[in-house]
Amino acid sequence: MPELRYDPFKERWVIIATERARRPEDFEVQIEERKLIVCPFCYGHEDKTPPEVFSIRPDGSAPNTPGWRVRVTPNKYPALKVEGTVEREGVGLFDKVSGIGAHEVVVETPHHDLSLADLSLEEIRDVLIAYRERILDLRKDVRLRYILVFKNHRSQAGASLSHSHSQIIATPLIPIVIVQELSVARDYFLKKERCILCDIIRQELYFKERIVFDDGKYIMWCPFASCFPFECWLLPKAHKHDFAELTDGELLDVARALKEMLLRIKILLNDPPYNFVLHTVPNLVPRPGKPEYWGTIKYDFHWHIELVPRLTKIAGFEWGSGFYINPTPPEIAASLLRDVKLIL
């Protein structure tokens, strides 16, 4: 059983994936990308993955057969497991919790050689629908406190298969990055009765220098304190706390903006490795004894997508200090990204 372990000195949780314990020899070969004779994500290879939990099949074809446009299956090598109960245990000064959760793969297209940026608006919208439907379904499991959707593009960004896919990990704890954002957003709202990201968007649209585009509904923005060169965020201009509440029509608008963001990054930086992460609200299950637990979350949290191209290495300084050194000022990054010529 995987475990979540807590370090009281660092005040952080880590997932110890005990079931796929890796020994020294497993790390020795730094494989560029797993060279598989059969790609398990291609059409006709549906039996190479665990049975699908969601798919979009315009032709009404049967599950686990060809005919799909987007397909979601459990990860064959999950970091966390669905079965079991959340057991909490102390180990001297330390704490552990059983590694309950879910780990799924969203296969974004049946085509082996297309990347997300290359898909049509409707196809990207279908990927976003898959994200939404899996978030909504996983939230029914009240043990799961957060559903994280993310994408690793290319092996240097952590993708172990080259066929375009995203991942979903649902955890029995709210991850610390999200806890921190929720806490800041709530404190800001309680003080000013405004959403902090709405305020930042207003200011940045006024300053202009870090905005890449504003399509009326979404902005692509290089954050003032970007940790990485060409880091960029996609933000809805209208306040909205939860990605999972978007309609199919609204997701088409997200798809249009996301495609433009991905294309600008791809063209300017020569199809770089990247990670993106969807930031949305946690699973808002009621907490016994804390009826006001979620308080003002509908008004204070603002969903968005954060993307980091992987151009620099995270080295000892970043690890030891928490400081990132970014050699490309976001104003320069935004200016170069704005200048990319797109034919959409």
Added chain:
Amino acid sequence: MPELRYDPFKERWVIIATERARRPEDFEVQIEERKLIVCPFCYGHEDKTPPEVFSIRPDGSAPNTPGWRVRVTPNKYPALKVEGTVEREGVGLFDKVSGIGAHEVVVETPHHDLSLADLSLEEIRDVLIAYRERILDLRKDVRLRYILVFKNHRSQAGASLSHSHSQIIATPLIPIVIVQELSVARDYFLKKERCILCDIIRQELYFKERIVFDDGKYIMWCPFASCFPFECWLLPKAHKHDFAELTDGELLDVARALKEMLLRIKILLNDPPYNFVLHTVPNLVPRPGKPEYWGTIKYDFHWHIELVPRLTKIAGFEWGSGFYINPTPPEIAASLLRDVKLIL
């Protein structure tokens, strides 16, 4: 001028290295290791670096000539600059501080092909003496609040030159990782009147399963909640808050333990890329109006070295959640590291 910028939503600082602004083409070639005709860290090439700020020269040779065993120079491409004053400025909702600081390189040996683990105990002690002397000297500059010593071994861990070296970055703010450790250590001490790491060491020596070695003065330990496979820490068994207070004799003990730690990692994992970071107390300058600012730090903080082999990639999930997924339980890592046969 480089800048430190603060993100009020993420509550984190980042260094924007404005003077070496890198454009897309600078990232395109992923150079394995900078192939230089002349290595600036080798004997006889002392004029290829900025003038040295410290060296150990048993033969009494002149600065910036051959004859040294360890040599410290300013980094030719510093992330932060020494000249100037600490200017603080608001930018709408954001904050920035001028990028005052120091960035130095510790060349650990004149020999191009030796790594730190290969050096003799006395040579490793000399490297540690260089760390200590530079920390003590940089602390005289009260603008500098923290002196971080770290090492990137091999290009995959961020080293841009293959000749064995460590780095020192002094910042005008205490890095968040250290702020967090200081805060936890202080709270623990105020509650229990004991040092948290002393307590952890006692417990772990009793449990044994995560201890790699105990040489009487130092332990090598794989943390209960290790973020990375084969992560390991070197901790003094006797409580001590500040590495910079160690005598030359005491540093020989550190050198012995450090060499053993590095050799065990090198042998078991086939000379992997790694980062290590020295965790010690900040620059304890008095703060106006806060006479008790450093309070119980001598009793609550425990210096140590944290080492992470770089065997896995940091991907979207880690970046987006703050959760690390470690596929090697520390009990297995410690057991394998214990079993390494060493001839010392």
